Amino acid sequence: MTTRRNFLKLSALVGSLFAFNKSKAVTLVEQSSKVARKPIVISTWKHGLAANDGAWKILSANGAALDAVEKGVMVTEDDLTNLSVGLGGLPDRDGNVTLDASIMDEKGRCGGVAFLERIKHPVSVARMVMEKTPHVLIVGSGAQKFALENGFKLEPKKLTAEAEKAYKEWLKKNEADFKPSMNIENHDTIGMVAMDMSGNLSGSCTTSGLAYKINGRVGDSPIIGAGMYVDNEVGAACATGVGETVLRICGSYLVVELMRQGLSPKDACKKAIERLVAKNPNYKEVQVGFLAINKKGEHGAFALQKGFNYALADDTGNKLYDSEYFCK
Numbered sequence: 001m002t003t004r005r006n007f008l009k010l011s012a013l014v015g016s017l018f019a020f021n022k023s024k025a026v027t028l029v030e031q032s033s034k035v036a037r038k039p040i041v042i043s044t045w046k047h048g049l050a051a052n053d054g055a056w057k058i059l060s061a062n063g064a065a066l067d068a069v070e071k072g073v074m075v076t077e078d079d080l081t082n083l084s085v086g087l088g089g090l091p092d093r094d095g096n097v098t099l100d101a102s103i104m105d106e107k108g109r110c111g112g113v114a115f116l117e118r119i120k121h122p123v124s125v126a127r128m129v130m131e132k133t134p135h136v137l138i139v140g141s142g143a144q145k146f147a148l149e150n151g152f153k154l155e156p157k158k159l160t161a162e163a164e165k166a167y168k169e170w171l172k173k174n175e176a177d178f179k180p181s182m183n184i185e186n187h188d189t190i191g192m193v194a195m196d197m198s199g200n201l202s203g204s205c206t207t208s209g210l211a212y213k214i215n216g217r218v219g220d221s222p223i224i225g226a227g228m229y230v231d232n233e234v235g236a237a238c239a240t241g242v243g244e245t246v247l248r249i250c251g252s253y254l255v256v257e258l259m260r261q262g263l264s265p266k267d268a269c270k271k272a273i274e275r276l277v278a279k280n281p282n283y284k285e286v287q288v289g290f291l292a293i294n295k296k297g298e299h300g301a302f303a304l305q306k307g308f309n310y311a312l313a314d315d316t317g318n319k320l321y322d323s324e325y326f327c328k
């Protein structure tokens, strides 16, 4: 989408060029359409609006995409009313809230934490894994120890009132048949991808994972290439939904590779959903959504089921959009 300001700039440029040399105008317009629309940030679900606001403060002040995607999703991690992200999340089947997160920057540096308990900002621990260790992924008690050694605080082991109520209800219903819930509603991870004013891309993803999962289960969100992926020459993508189905197709990496082959962000997300359908016989019972931006600052999304939406912020504002979907 061309903003009014860009359109005016472009018209002035094309106008002056026509006055100067008509034969060169086409080339100039073609070049202009390749210029990135930046900064831009997109993130999953309605809670993406508040997260985008956090990211936009950084992007609009000429900050780095990496800082924006970290600070942006921290807003969601801070929100204890959110049942799918941060310490307010729904627990596993044994009553523990266990968190997964990842982050990746324009240099291809990346970090993740998984199965992390009692730490408020897993995305920041993921960033620290990226920046302070030679590793990409640290999990469980090791991740918690690493966080505590690096200045993070151990939070009380306690479900929020809302999470506790939902868990107790789930326990009653599932006493006989004790299995994790893998349906369309029980998840709302935040995934975010952004491009800063310098044209650099970064991504982040953070979640409490599937509600009532088996203790120790890790989803797609902390796995680089599954829940999120960035290639600064091509684009960035992230995923939300039932992680097992995304892991089977290296979903976010697939979206980026499809953009590398020339697909638009939306077509790349759509093709990845089609691949997911082909590889996951249970696709009708689950929800998955992909989001992507490319190096031109174009964005796109596609989901399995109706109901996936995403928030987009650029210099025209911060708005929520409904995604197109596969299962009609």
Ligand code: SD4
Binding pocket: 084, 186, 187, 188, 189, 190, 207, 208, 209, 210, 218, 219, 220, 221, 239, 240, 241, 242, 243, 244
């Ligand atoms: C997971 N992908 O742990 C996450 C859950 C999710 O929207 O995305 N919820 O499988």
